[in-house]
Amino acid sequence: MERSEILNKVKEILEPYVxxxxxxxxxxxxxxxxDDLQVNSARLVDIILAFEDEFDxxxxxxxxxxxxxxxxxxxxxxxxIN
Amino acid sequence: MTRVVISGxxxxxxxxxxxxxxxxxxxxxxxxLRHYExxxxxxxxxxxxxxxxxxxxxxxxxxxxxxLMAMNSNMIYAAIAGIDCWKDAxxxxxxxxxxxxxxxxxxxxxxxxxxxxxxxxKLVPGTDAGxxxxxGSTIVExxxxxxxxxxxxGFMGLGGQVTTNSSACTTGTEAVIDAFHKVRGGQFKRMIAxxxxxSSHYIWAGFDAMRVLNRGHNETPKQASRPMSASAGGFIPGxxxxxxxxxxxxSAQERGARIYAEILGGQVNCGGQRNGGTMTAxxxxxxxxxxxxxxxxxxxxxxxxxxxxxxLTATMADPQEVDNWCKALETTPSAFPTINSTKxxxxxxxxxxxxxxxxxxxxxxxxxxxxxxLNCEDLHPELEAYAESIPHQxxxxxxxIMAKASFGFxxxxxxxxxxxxxx
Numbered sequence: 001m002e003r004s005e006i007l008n009k010v011k012e013i014l015e016p017y018v019x020x021x022x023x024x025x026x027x028x029x030x031x032x033x034x035d036d037l038q039v040n041s042a043r044l045v046d047i048i049l050a051f052e053d054e055f056d057x058x059x060x061x062x063x064x065x066x067x068x069x070x071x072x073x074x075x076x077x078x079x080x081i082n
Numbered sequence: 083m084t085r086v087v088i089s090g091x092x093x094x095x096x097x098x099x100x101x102x103x104x105x106x107x108x109x110x111x112x113x114x115l116r117h118y119e120x121x122x123x124x125x126x127x128x129x130x131x132x133x134x135x136x137x138x139x140x141x142x143x144x145x146x147x148x149x150l151m152a153m154n155s156n157m158i159y160a161a162i163a164g165i166d167c168w169k170d171a172x173x174x175x176x177x178x179x180x181x182x183x184x185x186x187x188x189x190x191x192x193x194x195x196x197x198x199x200x201x202x203x204k205l206v207p208g209t210d211a212g213x214x215x216x217x218g219s220t221i222v223e224x225x226x227x228x229x230x231x232x233x234x235x236g237f238m239g240l241g242g243q244v245t246t247n248s249s250a251c252t253t254g255t256e257a258v259i260d261a262f263h264k265v266r267g268g269q270f271k272r273m274i275a276x277x278x279x280x281s282s283h284y285i286w287a288g289f290d291a292m293r294v295l296n297r298g299h300n301e302t303p304k305q306a307s308r309p310m311s312a313s314a315g316g317f318i319p320g321x322x323x324x325x326x327x328x329x330x331x332x333s334a335q336e337r338g339a340r341i342y343a344e345i346l347g348g349q350v351n352c353g354g355q356r357n358g359g360t361m362t363a364x365x366x367x368x369x370x371x372x373x374x375x376x377x378x379x380x381x382x383x384x385x386x387x388x389x390x391x392x393x394l395t396a397t398m399a400d401p402q403e404v405d406n407w408c409k410a411l412e413t414t415p416s417a418f419p420t421i422n423s424t425k426x427x428x429x430x431x432x433x434x435x436x437x438x439x440x441x442x443x444x445x446x447x448x449x450x451x452x453x454x455x456l457n458c459e460d461l462h463p464e465l466e467a468y469a470e471s472i473p474h475q476x477x478x479x480x481x482x483i484m485a486k487a488s489f490g491f492x493x494x495x496x497x498x499x500x501x502x503x504x505x
Binding site: 015016017019040042043044045046049052 | 146147148151178179216218219220
């Protein structure tokens with residue numbers, strides 16, 4: 001799966017949690033999920049679960065903790081499915 | 083002591099959403115009870131329930147997708163009724179990003195059973211399947227007893243005491259009385275108060291097993307809730323939420339709020355599960371003391387009560403309840419005030435009942451009518467002497483004092499006295 005395709009699916013998963021629409025509109029690999037998109041940190045757990053379901057992967061707690069930016073998320077998913 | 087008034091209300095009931103529709107439904111005797119396939123499939127004895135309609139669509143207008151992912155039916159009802167009440171009282175829901183906290187308003191939103199749809203639908207199956215790790219972040223906030231008050235008050239940014247009370251079927255009325263005491267004592271300017279209960283077969287199953295639900299009207303759901311009738315065969319479970327803004331008179335007048343009614347007094351007690359009282363039945367002395375205590379606090383003579391919004395669930399306890407009212411009011415059946423049962427239309431909302439019925443009581447007081455009680459044309463023989471006091475159709479009448487009581491498992495009682503505003 002291409003990184004752009006992963007990005008689109010990640011965006012779909014994040015969409016309901018995003019508080020900053022402008023940052024979401026300008027999303028790129030450097031976008032921070034918490035700081036830029038202003039996602040409630042408690043919901044990162046749900047976002048990781050959604051990644052697991054969407055991409056049929058398993059994300060351990062340590063790997064989940066490393067996800068700060070959109071690029072991190074894509075990297076994590078890309079690494080597991082390819 | 084500070085005088086306390088009702089300055090806003092919100093309701094989502096099985097027969098209506100919103101005050102106008104609720105008033106219309108009450109006046110027209112519109113039943114909100116329906117047969118549910120799910121209950122038939124699960125072999126419930128009682129397959130009738132009261133569930134607010136159109137809530138999925140309504141929810142998307144009130145809440146963001148993210149909020150809805152962490153809200154069960156109980157929380158949705160409490161929040162819809164609470165937001166409606168807040169706006170009805172003349173306040174706005176702050177825009178997202180507004181960091182203002184309202185330190186002078188609190189909330190007591192009760193629930194009797196709580197988020198069993200989440201417990202039964204997600205928590206237990208997920209945990210038992212060894213998937214605790216995959217339950218997600220939203221379980222706790224949906225199953226904690228205070229989910230209903232916590233979720234609602236976040237929308238407004240309330241900074242007073244925010245809590246949930248629970249006292250079985252007395253819950254909603256107790257919340258209003260507790261809020262009344264807090265405002266009367268000067269602790270807060272205002273409190274949003276009421277009760278909520280979700281719609282879940284997991285909530286209703288235990289009552290079905292107790293054989294306290296009516297099993298005889300599965301094909302005729304609108305006739306299933308029969309308080310005060312000779313053919314009452316148990317209650318019909320209901321759900322929804324009713325919420326009232328309990329505010330100091332000073333604060334309400336200062337901001338020019340519309341006032342629905344004054345709360346003159348309220349009493350909450352327990353019969354001690356003695357002298358006929360048990361976990362599931364009331365000690366008559368406890369009930370009578372509760373009603374008398376509320377009147378005493380209101381500084382009223384018993385004969386000043388014009389109307390009663392009864393608890394009246396459609397069980398064997400209805401005649402006993404009316405007898406308790408009669409004794410507490412030191413009256414006779416022929417001089418008894420007008421009494422009705424809102425449960426005849428919406429079923430028994432459990433923890434929501436007091437909230438739904440306090441809203442109904444205040445609407446009737448303000449608008450000057452008593453709605454008819456459905457399905458009691460065949461009055462219970464012990465209530466025949468009270469026939470003149472039990473309207474079957476809506477009756478226009480000027481009410482000055484309305485007493486509302488709720489009773490619950492644990493032998494707990496609550497009675498609140500509302501006075502029409504401006505009289």
